[in-house]
Amino acid sequence: MAFIVPDSLLPNKARQRLSTALVWLADAIEFLSRTAWPFVDLLIRVWIGKLALVESVLISADSSMAISMAAGSYPIPVSAFMTAIPLATIIWLAAVFVILGLATRLGAIVLCSLAVASHVHVAPLDLNLFWIATLASYVLSGAGPLSLDRALSQGLKNAALPLASRLTAALDSTRPVLTSLYLLGLRLWLMLTLALDGGYVSKAAVTIERLDAWLPMRSATLLFGSGAIALALLIGGGLATRVVAMLAVAIIGYHKVMADAMSYPFYWTVLLLLLVVRGPGQYSLDHLILSGSRRRFYELSGKPALALEGLPRVVIVGAGFGGLACARALRDAAASVTLVDKQNYHLFQPLLYQVATASLSPADIAIPIRSAFRDQFNAKVLLANVTGVDTERSELLAEGLKLPYDYLVIATGATHSYFGQGTWARFAPGLKRVDDATLIRRRVLHAFELAEIATGDEERKQLLTFVIVGGGPTGVELAGAIAELARVGMEKDFRNFDPAAAEIILIQAGPRVLPTFPEKLSQIARRSLEEMSVKVLINSMVRSIDAKGVMVNDHRIYSRTVLWAAGVAASPAAAWLKAEADAAGRVKVQADLSVAHLPNVYVIGDAALANCWNGKPTPGLAPAAKQGGAFVAKVIQRKLRGNHSQQMFAYRHMGSLATIGRKSAIADFGFIRLHGALAWWLWGLVHILFLLGLRNRVAVAVSWLWSYFTYRPATRLITGSSEGR
Secondary structure, eight states: OOOOOOGGGSOHHHHHHHHHHHHHHHHHHHHHHHHHHHHHHHHHHHHHHHHHHHHHHHHHHOHHHHHHHHTTTSOOOOGGGSOHHHHHHHHHHHHHHHHHTSSHHHHHHHHHHHHHHHHHHTOOOHHHHHHHHHHHHHHHHOOOSSSHHHHHHHHHHTSSOHHHHHHHHHHHHHHHHHHHHHHHHHHHHHHHHHHHHTTSSOGGGOOSTTGGGGSOHHHHHHHTGGGHHHHHHHHHHTSSHHHHHHHHHHHHHHOOOOGGGTHHHHHHHHHHHHHHHHOSOSSSHHHHHHHHHHHHOGGGGTOOSSOSTTSOEEEEEOOSHHHHHHHHHTTTSSSEEEEEESSSEEEOGGGHHHHHTTSSOGGGSEEEHHHHTTTOTTEEEEEOOEEEEETTTTEEEETTEEEEOSEEEEOOOEEEOOTTOGGGGGTSOOOSSHHHHHHHHHHHHHHHHHHHTOSSHHHHHHHTEEEEEOOSHHHHHHHHHHHHIIIIITTTSOSSSOGGGOEEEEEOSSSSSSTTSOHHHHHHHHHHHHHTTEEEEOSOOEEEEETTEEEETTEEEEOSEEEEOSOEEEOTHHHHHTOOBOTTOOEEBOTTSEETTEEEEEEOGGGEEOOOBTTBOOOSOHHHHHHHHHHHHHHHHHHHTTOOOOOOOOOOOOOEEEEEETTEEEEEOSSOEEESHHHHHHHHHHHHHHSSSHHHHHHHHHHHHHHHHHOOOSOOOOOSSOOOO
16 A cells, blocks of 8 residues: 555645645646647547558558558558458548547557457567557547547437447446556556566566567667666556656657667657556556545545635635636635636637627637636635625625625726716727627628618718727727728628728827837837728827717717727726725725735736836736736735735736737737737737637637638627617
């Protein structure tokens, strides 16, 4: 039985540090399995399928040539068993099944059987053994997550097909056991190979006839030499398996082999990578140690080490970038964390304008909050609208609920600001929520539809005039996206007018667009907009907005679609806390982001006025909110450990990016400034990486690639209540 240090021998701080280290290690292993295995599995399947397809083509063309060319590349085909064409067809179908991950086990059985037959009846080669060992994984375990089998599995389980539902359920239920058995067999096979290679196990002691013919001895001798015995013991016992397998891969990478054995290192690497990403399985010392650790440290199983009752209560309001970062950073804290939001999803606001301009679906940039915390034992999520804070009783008030707190974190963000002209909101919607984005999308697309049936040129002109108020990043991105939609995305869709005739006007009160960027980049952005036929009006003050359009300085612009991107106002957090605020409603916080006279109340993100950027206010950017959330979490954890020394938050600016249109963007990192196509690709990469959830990243990447190569927006749907002409 694995040795575990008793609790009584560990002081509280030592136990906490050991627990944190173990949790970090478990998280790293889980992350490796979840993220690396799907892609490694897909690459292995494509590699196997590619070689099998080549083999099928060679067999159908010339079976004798196929045999001569196979050595050193793939198993020698067993052409003597049947005529060339049927054999080639079977191999071709099996290869397609394996590549697609459709009926993967069936395709793997076919290829594995042919490799066994080739090894027995044609020539006993190490390459045959590697193919058999690799394909056995798919025979027993099936394909990984990136496969049609997994995609169709849940549907087949509940399908009306009697055999399909039962077979699918049986295969899914037995997969963990079969996978562990396969990993055990693979480890023992590698152990015996390495032990025999090193001469530490006498071949005479092996009673099974010709056992060495089923072990890749020749390649092991070339690659590992005297270090084989240590690898054999560790891999066979399943001790530190992932580390040992990576060490073996490193040995292979630096080992020089003969020219006729150049395929061997790659095959060995593939098998060892299976152990790196999948682990040794449950029949191993690693699993035994981990099981014992989980009994001692419940955090490793996603369970609380202590009952949450009686622990300090941390309440976080808002599941934006800041609130999410704070809650996640408190994962290992000895505290009960409650996350409250009036929406049940976390929204990636930087891409919200693409939902508004029909490039993305709302589901592509949002993720349910509960799914983000399903594995965090000390966190719970409440869907409620906060109405106030009772600072005397330390209670958060939310729709009849009273949530007591020991530490309160407010990360409620900001909303539109019409500078005291609230009546403009119905004529010029802003862009802060999913509802705002779908409303704007409806108005923009509806304007084009109404222009198709307009009876007069003046009416059509008003419908095809789009006005965006505000020349910040949101306004610039909206203007560029609408221009692309009109001139590229719908160029052949209408018959009574040319969508490219639409006029997009960007109004900026200041002397230049994107005022937070350096002036040179601002000028580049303006030129890019004008090249897209966007009319940029600077030093232009909006006097009024109504159903007919906008009054700019002393000139009226007639437009049926006016969008607001000019200003924001903070949430009512200052009123809840009765705290000092600036003109935009942001709570003035101290150096540690706490509120004056309320040391256990913190405000972060757009709701806070924090002069923590070299003495300047922290910008209203996602990185600033995330850094603030992580900082407050550290402060709270210090206080939980009895350290009440004041900490100072210092915002680290990672750079600013803004996109104007296809292959046009600007990036400012201080030490380097980019524009054009390079900045555009960098902007896309950064935004994909910052999205939460693999599904969202893949969906956005696929939608962008589709739109990029086809010039067609993905979600041109008019949903919700129709608005009249």
